[in-house]
Amino acid sequence: QLQLVESGGGLxxxxxxxxxxxxxxxxxxxxxxxxxxRQAPGKEREGVSCIDSxxxxxxxxxxxxxxxxxxxxxxxxxxxxxxxxxxxxxTAVYYCAADRLLFRTCVLATTRFGSWGQGTQxxxxx
Numbered sequence: 218q219l220q221l222v223e224s225g226g227g228l229x230x231x232x233x234x235x236x237x238x239x240x241x242x243x244x245x246x247x248x249x250x251x252x253x254x255r256q257a258p259g260k261e262r263e264g265v266s267c268i269d270s271x272x273x274x275x276x277x278x279x280x281x282x283x284x285x286x287x288x289x290x291x292x293x294x295x296x297x298x299x300x301x302x303x304x305x306x307x308t309a310v311y312y313c314a315a316d317r318l319l320f321r322t323c324v325l326a327t328t329r330f331g332s333w334g335q336g337t338q339x340x341x342x343x
Contacts, residue, residue: 264325
């Protein structure tokens, strides 16, 4: 299993911003589609966004379109999730994950992803 580490979570007021990072230390991310998922208490894990390995095509859940931006820096072996205009309903543990296979297109389904980070808490509250 590939090792991924998320960082950047925290407490932010509604309307604020955070940038999450997903880093790999023991393998190269550049061949993998990377996804961000989140799970709120009592709810199922849901897909937020993903970015593929080739042309950098991106996919977003409807709930975050226009507010969140996913990007990757292969030189730094890191994928980012910039989250703007945060809402209380964005509160969740956010996980990044790597696709089970190399060079696949981006599909926001948990079953496509085989390696997961430990998660980082994002809390949006006044």
